[in-house]
Amino acid sequence: MRADGVFSGGGIKGLAFAGALQAASEAGYGEWGKLGGTSAGAITAMALAVGYDAQGLHEVLDAFDFATIADYGPAGPLSEAENFFVRHALTHGEVLHRWIRELLANAPHPARVFGELEPDKLRVVGTDLVHARMVVFPEDVTHYVDEHGRPLVPAEFPIADAVRISAGYPYFFPPLKLRDAKTGKDGALVDGGVVAAFPVFLFDRPDPKHPTWGFRLFGGSAPEAPTYNAIDGLDWPLDMLRGVLDTSINGLDTLELESFGDRVVAIPTGSVPTLQFSLSEAQKRFLYDSGYETAKTFFDAHPSGRNSFGVVPPKPAAVGASP
Numbered sequence: 001m002r003a004d005g006v007f008s009g010g011g012i013k014g015l016a017f018a019g020a021l022q023a024a025s026e027a028g029y030g031e032w033g034k035l036g037g038t039s040a041g042a043i044t045a046m047a048l049a050v051g052y053d054a055q056g057l058h059e060v061l062d063a064f065d066f067a068t069i070a071d072y073g074p075a076g077p078l079s080e081a082e083n084f085f086v087r088h089a090l091t092h093g094e095v096l097h098r099w100i101r102e103l104l105a106n107a108p109h110p111a112r113v114f115g116e117l118e119p120d121k122l123r124v125v126g127t128d129l130v131h132a133r134m135v136v137f138p139e140d141v142t143h144y145v146d147e148h149g150r151p152l153v154p155a156e157f158p159i160a161d162a163v164r165i166s167a168g169y170p171y172f173f174p175p176l177k178l179r180d181a182k183t184g185k186d187g188a189l190v191d192g193g194v195v196a197a198f199p200v201f202l203f204d205r206p207d208p209k210h211p212t213w214g215f216r217l218f219g220g221s222a223p224e225a226p227t228y229n230a231i232d233g234l235d236w237p238l239d240m241l242r243g244v245l246d247t248s249i250n251g252l253d254t255l256e257l258e259s260f261g262d263r264v265v266a267i268p269t270g271s272v273p274t275l276q277f278s279l280s281e282a283q284k285r286f287l288y289d290s291g292y293e294t295a296k297t298f299f300d301a302h303p304s305g306r307n308s309f310g311v312v313p314p315k316p317a318a319v320g321a322s323p
Helices: 011-026 040-049 054-063 076-086 094-105 139-143 159-166 236-250 253-263 281-300
Strands: 002-007 031-038 122-128 133-137 176-180 186-191 212-218 264-268
Touching: 002 011, 002 040, 011 040, 011 054, 011 212, 011 264, 011 281, 031 040, 040 054, 040 094, 040 122, 040 159, 040 212, 094 159, 122 159, 133 139, 133 159, 159 176, 159 186, 212 253, 264 281
Parallel strands: 002 031, 002 212, 031 122, 212 264
Antiparallel strands: 122 133, 122 186, 176 186
C-alpha cells in the first residue's frame, strides 16, 4: 500500500523511526509517496526518498558512530568557546554534513540535488532566524540568491544542505547562510524544529488519494506525561535556553495529537536525551523496539488517516493492484 510520511524532530532518538517503519512495512505500507520531516525526521525522510527501506535505515543508523558528530575541533571540548564566538555554535557541524552526503551518495537511488528525485518527493523544514520565517525546502529557496545575485533554483539545491539545515540544532551546530533576495543580508538557517517540529500538515489536501502517516517522537513514557525543565542554580541561563528551545519545538504537539491523533504514531523515547550522541546498545534497542511496538499497535487498530481538512482518505489499495 502507498502512503505519504512525515517525521518529527528528535535528535539522536531518530533511531526509533527505523522500528516504526518496520512495523509500517509489515502492515502493508511498502511504498512511500511524498516524504517530509524536520531535524532527525528530515534525515529519515531523505533516506526513504533515495531508496533506503526500514532495514537499510536501521543498519546505517546503527553502524554510524554518532559521538563523532560532536566535532568540537582539535582541542576537543576546550574549543567550545572559540567555536561559540566564531561559528555561533559549540561544534563545527562538518561531520554531520559529511555523513548526510555519504548517505545520499551510498543510497540505493543516489541523488545530490532535489531535481534528481521524483517531483515533489521530499520536503524538509528549516528556520531562518534572521528573517524570522519557516523555510520549506526545496520550494522556499526562491527567497534566496547566490553570490552573484541570481535566484536559487529549487531543483538545483543540494539535498544535503537542506537536511543539514533542518538538523542544525541551534547553539550546538553552526547556522548555515543563504542570502535573502529582498534584504540582501545573509540568513542564519537552523533546525526546523524551532518553527515546526512536527510538520504533519505538509501534504494535506481536501481530496487525498492515500493517507499521510505522521511519526512523532516525544520524551517520557506516554503522550500525556508532563514535561519538566528545571531552571535554577548557576547554570540557569543555559537551563532557560534549553527550556525556550524545547517549548518552541514541542509546544504544538499536544494540539496536533488531539486533532489528528488517528494518523499520528506517537513514539515514547523514555529518558534518552536529544543530544546524547553516545548511546548504549541498550538505549539503541529501546528506541528501535519502542518505535516498532508503538507503530504495530497503531496500524493494528486500522486508523482512518483523517487529515486537517477533516477528510478520511480512500482505503489504501495494494501497490500495483488493478483499478
